[in-house]
Amino acid sequence: MDEEHFDVDPAILRGLTEGRLSRRDMIRYGGMAGLSAFLAACGVSGSSNTSGSSGVGSASWWAKQKLHHKVNFGNWPLYVDVFKGNHPTLQRFTQETGIQVTYTEPIQDNIPFYTKIRPALQAGQYTGYDIIVMTNNSPALGFLMNANWLVPLDHSMMPNFDKYAGPLVKNPSWDRGNKFTMAWQSGWTALAYNSSVIKEPIDSVQALYDPKYSGKIGMMADPQELGSNALLALGIEPAKSTPSDWAKAQAKLKAQQPHVRHYYDQDYITALKNGDTVISMAWSGDIFQANLNSQYRDLKFVFPKEGAMFWTDNMCIPKGVQNPKDAMKLMDYYYLPDTQAVVEYYVDYVCPVPSAKHVLLHPTGWAAKTLKMMRPSIGLPTSVTADAPTVFPNAYVIGLSKPYYAYKNQGQLTAWNNLFVPITQA
Amino acid sequence: MEAASAVGIARPRRRRRPLKVLSPYLLIMPGGIWLIVLFVVPLVTMLSLSLQTCNLGTGSCTMTWHWSEIPNQLSLYHTQMLTSLYFAGAATLIDLVVSFPISYWIAFHGGNKKNFFLLMLLVPFFVSFVIRTIMWQFILSDHGIVLGSLKSAGILPQSFHVLATPWAVIIGLAYNYLPFTALPLYVALERIDHRVIEAAQDLYASKRESFLRVVMPLAIPGVFAAFLLTFVPAFGDYINQQILGGASQTMIGTVIQNEFLTYLDYAGGSALSVVLLAIALVGIFLYARVLGARTIEEYV
Numbered sequence: 111m112d113e114e115h116f117d118v119d120p121a122i123l124r125g126l127t128e129g130r131l132s133r134r135d136m137i138r139y140g141g142m143a144g145l146s147a148f149l150a151a152c153g154v155s156g157s158s159n160t161s162g163s164s165g166v167g168s169a170s171w172w173a174k175q176k177l178h179h180k181v182n183f184g185n186w187p188l189y190v191d192v193f194k195g196n197h198p199t200l201q202r203f204t205q206e207t208g209i210q211v212t213y214t215e216p217i218q219d220n221i222p223f224y225t226k227i228r229p230a231l232q233a234g235q236y237t238g239y240d241i242i243v244m245t246n247n248s249p250a251l252g253f254l255m256n257a258n259w260l261v262p263l264d265h266s267m268m269p270n271f272d273k274y275a276g277p278l279v280k281n282p283s284w285d286r287g288n289k290f291t292m293a294w295q296s297g298w299t300a301l302a303y304n305s306s307v308i309k310e311p312i313d314s315v316q317a318l319y320d321p322k323y324s325g326k327i328g329m330m331a332d333p334q335e336l337g338s339n340a341l342l343a344l345g346i347e348p349a350k351s352t353p354s355d356w357a358k359a360q361a362k363l364k365a366q367q368p369h370v371r372h373y374y375d376q377d378y379i380t381a382l383k384n385g386d387t388v389i390s391m392a393w394s395g396d397i398f399q400a401n402l403n404s405q406y407r408d409l410k411f412v413f414p415k416e417g418a419m420f421w422t423d424n425m426c427i428p429k430g431v432q433n434p435k436d437a438m439k440l441m442d443y444y445y446l447p448d449t450q451a452v453v454e455y456y457v458d459y460v461c462p463v464p465s466a467k468h469v470l471l472h473p474t475g476w477a478a479k480t481l482k483m484m485r486p487s488i489g490l491p492t493s494v495t496a497d498a499p500t501v502f503p504n505a506y507v508i509g510l511s512k513p514y515y516a517y518k519n520q521g522q523l524t525a526w527n528n529l530f531v532p533i534t535q536a
Numbered sequence: 537m538e539a540a541s542a543v544g545i546a547r548p549r550r551r552r553r554p555l556k557v558l559s560p561y562l563l564i565m566p567g568g569i570w571l572i573v574l575f576v577v578p579l580v581t582m583l584s585l586s587l588q589t590c591n592l593g594t595g596s597c598t599m600t601w602h603w604s605e606i607p608n609q610l611s612l613y614h615t616q617m618l619t620s621l622y623f624a625g626a627a628t629l630i631d632l633v634v635s636f637p638i639s640y641w642i643a644f645h646g647g648n649k650k651n652f653f654l655l656m657l658l659v660p661f662f663v664s665f666v667i668r669t670i671m672w673q674f675i676l677s678d679h680g681i682v683l684g685s686l687k688s689a690g691i692l693p694q695s696f697h698v699l700a701t702p703w704a705v706i707i708g709l710a711y712n713y714l715p716f717t718a719l720p721l722y723v724a725l726e727r728i729d730h731r732v733i734e735a736a737q738d739l740y741a742s743k744r745e746s747f748l749r750v751v752m753p754l755a756i757p758g759v760f761a762a763f764l765l766t767f768v769p770a771f772g773d774y775i776n777q778q779i780l781g782g783a784s785q786t787m788i789g790t791v792i793q794n795e796f797l798t799y800l801d802y803a804g805g806s807a808l809s810v811v812l813l814a815i816a817l818v819g820i821f822l823y824a825r826v827l828g829a830r831t832i833e834e835y836v
Contacts, residue, residue, distance in 0.1 A: 221798060228595065253593030333799075372783040520592055527799055532612050535786040535794065 166429060167262030180210045181436035184223075184239040186423065187215040189295065191456040193487065198480045199449050207443075209436045219375070220248035227428060231259045236430040240437040243294050246284040247334050247421040247514040249523055251291075254428070260290040261427040267438040268292070270445035278503070279422060279462040283513055291424035292441050295395070295459035298500070298511065299335050300418035302382060302392035306408040315343040315414045317389055319362065324369040328381050328390030331373035333530035335419065336363065338514060339391055342416040349513045353525060360529040373534035382409060394418075394500040395459035402458075402490060411500065413510050420511035448477040455481055455488060455495050461502055470496035579813075586806035597802060605807040613791050613808060620788040623702065623777075624770035627709035628717070631766050632759065634710070635718035640751075643725035654722065657715050665712050669779045672708060673699065676780070700782025708776035713769060717762040724758020725751070757827050764823060768816045788812060 165171045190197050190213070200211050216239075217223045224244075227237040231254075244251040254260050271280075271292055279293035303312055308323070318327055318339070330336055338348040340359035351359075371387050379396045381387045383406055397411040425441050427434060443449060445462070451469035454461045461467070470492040473481050481492050499507050517523040586605060588597035610617070642653045660668060675682055676698045686692045698704050728751060736746035774789030781787075788808060795805035 221800060225797070225800065232594070249592065257594050370783075523592060524801070527801070528608075528612055531794070531799060535613075535616060535791055536784045 167264075172264040172266075172434070175435045177209070177435045177439075178433045179208050179436065180212070181240045181433045181440050182212045182214070182238060183241045183437075183440065184214050184216045185241075185243050185294070186217045189215070189243070189423075189457060189459075191452050191484070193456075193480075193484050198484070199444070199452050202449075202476060202480075203440060203443050207439060209439060211440060217243060220245050220250040224250035224253060231257070231429060234430060236432050237428045239428060240431050240433045241425050241441060242428055243423045243425055244291075245421055245423050246282070247299075247338075247419070249334075249517070251284065251424065251426075252517070254426070255285075255290060259429050261429055261431055261434060262289055263292070263427070263441075264434075264438050267435070268442050268445075270442045274445045274447055274450075274463045274465055276462055276464040278420070278460070278508070278511075282422065284422075284516070285424070291426045292445070293462040294423045294425050294444070295453075295457060296420060296422040296462065297459045298394040298413070298418040298420055298507075299330070299339070299391060300394070300412055300414055301389060302397045302409055302411045303389040304382065304385070304408050305410050307385075307388045312389070312410075312412050313415050315339060315416050317412075318391065319343055319366050321369050323389050325371055326386075326388040327366070327370050328378045328387035329363075329366075329370050329373050329534075330378060330391045331375055331534040333527050333534070334514060335391065336373070336534065337526060337530040338419050338512075342414070342419070342512070345416060347417070347512060348419070348515045351515055353522070356526060356529050360533065363530070363533050367533060367536060395457065398458040398498060398500050402488070413507050415510075417510050417512040418507070419514060421514065448473075448475070451477050451492075452480050452484070454501055455484060455492055458495060458498070458501055460500065464502060467496045467502045582806045582809050582813075585802055586810045588803055590800075590802045592800045595800065595802065602803065605803055606810060609804050609807045610811060613788065616786050616788045616791050617811070619785060620771050623706050623709060623785070623787060624767050624773070626706045627713065627770050628763055628767045630706070630710040631714050631717035632721075632762060635714055635721055635762070636759075639718050639721035639725055643722055643728075650726075654719070657718055661715065666775055666779075669708055669712065669775055672711070673779050676704065699780060700785075702781075702785050704780040705777050705785055705787070708780040709770045709773060712773075712776065713766045716765040716769070720761040720765060721755065721758045724755045724761070728754045760823050760827055764819055768819065771815070772812055 191199050197213060200213055204210060216226075223242070227239070227242070230237040244254065265288075268288075271288070275293070278296060281287055282291075282293070285291045301312075301315065301318055303317070307326075317323070318329070329339070337356060337359055340362045341348045341351050341355060344355070344358055344362060346355045346359075372381065374381060374390070378387070378390050378392065379400065382390045382392065383400065392411060394411055397409050400406040400409050425444075427437050431437065444453070447463050447465040447469045450461050450463040450466035451473065454466055455470065469477050470481070473492070485491070495501055503511070515526075517526065584599070585597060587599060587601050587603065589600040589602055590597035638657070642650055646653050674680060677683070678697045678699065679687070683692065683696065683698065687694055687696065732754075733746055733750055736750045737743075741749065772789045772792075774787060774793050777785055777787040777790055792805045792808050792812075795801045795808065
């Protein structure tokens with residue numbers, strides 16, 4: 111076997127299924143020797159960072175960086191405070207620091223976004239973003255860390271984080287010592303039901319597997335979410351599960367399959383709202399946001415007694431970064447209690463800064479002015495957000511929070527996917 | 537052989553010979569390069585990739601001659617493979633039944649407007665087939681212009697729906713691939729010598745008999761060509777299922793698309809593609825055995 115490796119643009123690989131082939135690349139490919147040798151030789155190798163930047167993220171590297179007064183922040187949709195088309199927290203940041211923020215919402219899902227920025231990372235180029243937000247339950251964050259494509263953070267620039275970050279997001283299991291990431295928001299994946307249809311109280315994941323609701327059950331298509339849910343239903347802690355547990359979980363999901371309406375992505379919430387489903391796997395923040403509208407007050411989020419999967423979306427700096435110092439400033443700015451209070455009033459996911467609760471109850475200065483300004487468009491007092499256990503978790507729900515399984519190697523991830531992906535593609 | 541006979545021939549002609557020998561190769565070069573670059577290279581890449589082990593994170597793959605990937609993927613997704621066979625088969629059958637009379641009529645009764653009628657068959661192709669399929673989704677939606685009005689008129693029950701059923705996918709496939717069936721059938725029927733039919737009638741064959749024993753046998757190669765041209769692309773189709781189908785009608789094309797784009801399993805996706813390709817090749821091979829390779833080029 112030839113030891114040579116060739117870079118292949120993912121566009122080519124996509125082209126295999128989409129019929130979209132880059133001719134230039136194919137000619138480059140075509141020039142490579144005889145076909146039999148080619149068959150063995152075309153190991154598609156991803157070179158990790160060819161820019162020769164071994165020192166990226168080191169103290170000396172950080173010391174050389176300067177503020178550029180601009181930063182590109184790529185986030186998920188509807189994930190920051192909005193008021194009349196503006197983002198008050200970002201406006202304040204620009205006013206105070208003079209750093210212009212280009213805030214975009216390109217991330218719909220972890221893996222597709224990861225494949226979009228991967229060619230740039232592989233080539234050692236700028237991805238177009240100084241900050242991106244990746245979820246810890248998706249393999250994408252691990253991929254970025256393993257390939258050494260994230261810039262280690264400058265811990266001297268994280269005073270607010272050190273002071274205000276809560277215990278759920280400080281030194282987390284997926285990024286010990288917060289070497290690469292700072293949490294943006296967290297949330298739970300558990301279940302929600304329509305209490306106008308289902309009258310009996312629900313306190314268990316088992317309800318999702320009850321044939322009583324046949325045809326009205328919504329499950330998630332994401333294999334990590336789906337598999338973890340079945341493990342919880344079997345009374346197994348996902349993080350401590352073994353491959354033989356996974357097989358049992360698969361059997362449970364197979365038995366459930368005829369009763370499932372659909373395996374949803376983000377649109378599970380639409381199905382729950384319009385009545386296609388009456389009980390569904392759900393994310394905490396979505397249900398809380400839906401409850402703000404009086405039409406959907408009947409939707410109830412459940413913290414099942416077996417536990418709820420706890421995930422965190424993490425801000426991180428991809429390599430090839432152009433404005434690292436500006437990025438650090440912005441990330442740390444979001445750990446001010448004032449800032450988080452305003453974000454949470456709109457977003458309603460789990461706040462990484464517990465003391466923002468106090469700001470929501472007793473705001474002063476800029477926060478008081480901004481929260482008051484947003485009040486008519488939100489429609490509920492700030493105390494509702496402050497008292498929600500889904501935003502500021504109490505000891506009870508923290509106790510129910512379960513971490514995801516951490517794959518020890520790629521073989522495990524493949525095994526997991528091969529068990530749970532086919533179920534969603536019946 | 538030519539070179540050997542050339543030895544005895546007078547010298548002056550010798551200078552021109554290299555070019556003469558090369559000229560057929562030069563002439564096929566543009567087509568050959570086209571074929572190698574756009575067909576052979578992607579194909580070999582796919583075959584190769586299906587035998588490699590890939591790092592899901594970086595997408596880097598190394599050759600491990602991992603033959604077990606193919607049976608492994610088949611055991612994971614054989615249901616979807618069978619669904620695709622069933623959908624594509626049903627759609628092809630519908631297309632054959634629907635387009636035979638159309639092609640027959642154009643070929644035998646189209647007169648001097650034949651080309652106009654053929655153009656009419658192709659007119660829908662001037663619009664992207666994704667857009668046409670989305671329009672069908674709009675037309676067939678549960679409370680859309682067709683079902684909605686039938687339901688409000690009380691003709692159909694409220695719970696009746698077409699979308700998200702196997703039939704929606706089959707009808708979508710049949711609709712989109714109809715011209716691929718109709719055109720080869722037309723070519724086969726159009727070239728039937730009318731005198732042969734007249735001869736059959738001279739020999740006291742009834743109309744039915746002359747159709748069954750003269751026209752049909754002569755149209756069979758066209759039917760096979762139509763079958764291949766419709767069945768093979770319909771088998772791998774993933775648009776119709778995604779737009780018109782529901783959760784439980786996933787076709788193998790969608791599975792492959794997801795393996796590549798959602799789960800980054802390039803080896804698995806390639807392995808399934810290889811299976812898909814093998815099924816298509818078996819079909820073409822059978823065709824060539826039964827009817828000879830010559831007829832393929834005539835009808836395609």
